[in-house]
Amino acid sequence: MLNGMKSTLLALLATLAAPSLAQVQDTPPRMDATPLAAPAPVNTELMAAAAEPPVYPLEVLSDVLVTQIGTYQNTAAHYVWFSKRGTECGNLPQPVHKFYDNQASGNALLATLTSALISQRRLDVRVYGCEIYEIYIR
Numbered sequence: 079m080l081n082g083m084k085s086t087l088l089a090l091l092a093t094l095a096a097p098s099l100a101q102v103q104d105t106p107p108r109m110d111a112t113p114l115a116a117p118a119p120v121n122t123e124l125m126a127a128a129a130e131p132p133v134y135p136l137e138v139l140s141d142v143l144v145t146q147i148g149t150y151q152n153t154a155a156h157y158v159w160f161s162k163r164g165t166e167c168g169n170l171p172q173p174v175h176k177f178y179d180n181q182a183s184g185n186a187l188l189a190t191l192t193s194a195l196i197s198q199r200r201l202d203v204r205v206y207g208c209e210i211y212e213i214y215i216r
């Protein structure tokens with residue numbers, strides 16, 4: 079990836095530094111120009127490891143309360159704070175659970191979580207990292 083960015087940057091710089099058409103027509107081509115070095119080989123194993131999302135086990139949070147639900151304008155993501163967090167989500171920089179209302183059953187999940195928040199009902203929640211997978215009202 080860095081080699082691709084480096085070659086793109088070099089091509090951009092070469093384009094900006096290229097002489098105008100009038101200058102090229104009046105001067106012969108330079109013979110002392112050195113060819114660019116061949117790009118370094120790409121480590122595909124490192125690229126594949128960096129491109130794969132982390133693998134988390136499904137985790138069950140039993141007997142939790144919804145303490146807060148939040149969202150941002152113009153986004154399908156909803157953020158949910160429970161009375162306790164999953165272990166995988168607690169290790170991340172932003173330890174809050176989330177779901178997206180544009181996915182299958184996203185609006186039903188929002189309605190269920192809102193109902194649980196208002197009525198202070200306890201839930202069993204299955205999470206995958208910080209993503210809410212499914213919920214059950216107790």
